Amino acid sequence: MNDQRPAPGNANDLLRLLSRAERLEALPRTGWQICGVERPESIAAHVHGVMLVALWLADHHPEPTPDAERVMRIALVHDLSEAMLTDLPRPVKQLLGKEAVDRAEEQAADHILATLPSWRDAYREYREGKTLEARIVKVADRIQMLAKALEYRQQKRGDISRFFDDDETFDDRGVEPARAIFDALRTCYREGRWFDFHFD
Structure with missing residues (x-):
């Protein structure tokens, strides 16, 4: 009978990845700090929100x-x-300039995902933004950011107006369900409203 257990090195690869990825839980989204938001969401919390939005967009996307x-x-x-x-x-x-930032981000991804080529391909796919799946995640990233901005405004935790002043932020990248969501986010911003903290 063949032993199908993974090689011992694979266990260490996972633990190393986990130790690196968990740093995202402690690292804040610094753009919010610049806007005056104290104790903003972590990068890990942002990623969770993006995954939630991205899955919703995928589930509601037509052919x-x-x-x-x-x-x-x-x-x-x-x-x-x-x-x-x-x-x-x-x-x-x-x-720093786009070229330097892009190079640094690519090198960091290479380092963190060195033993996971399929994950590295997914990261590259996101960066290139050409496939439908990558475009959905790019749009989800913006939707999560704008929704979080409205939440912070409701909590009176900073000036978030600059996030709604940039038309590029609302580029739906051809992801059809995103159009209505961006419109709804703009309406909430204009009317000064957001959802309350109760489940009403």
Whole structure:
């Protein structure tokens, strides 16, 4: 009988990955701090929100039907490089330049996902943003950010107006269900409302 157990090294690969990925739980989303939000969400919390939105978009997308498992894989790894680099806010990225930031993020992903080529491919797919699944995650990333901005405004935790002043933020990238969501987010922003904390 063949022994199908994985090689011992694979266990260490998983534990190493887990130790690196769990850093996202302690690292804040620094863009919120710049807006005056104290104790903002962690990168890990953001990733969870993006996965939730991305799966909803995948489930509600008309033909062609996206590969939901692929969407989840991409969403899970889309910010994994930040375990090494932290969440660099936009002013920092602009100062460093897109080429330098892209190179650093790619190198961080290479390091973290060295033993997981299929996960590395998912990260690359997200960066390139060409497939339907990658575009769904990119849109989900924006939707989660805007929803979080409205939540922070309701809590009076900072000035989030700049997130709604940039038309590029509302690019639906051809993901049909996202159009109505962006419209609803803009309406909530204009009308100064968001959902309360009760389950009413």
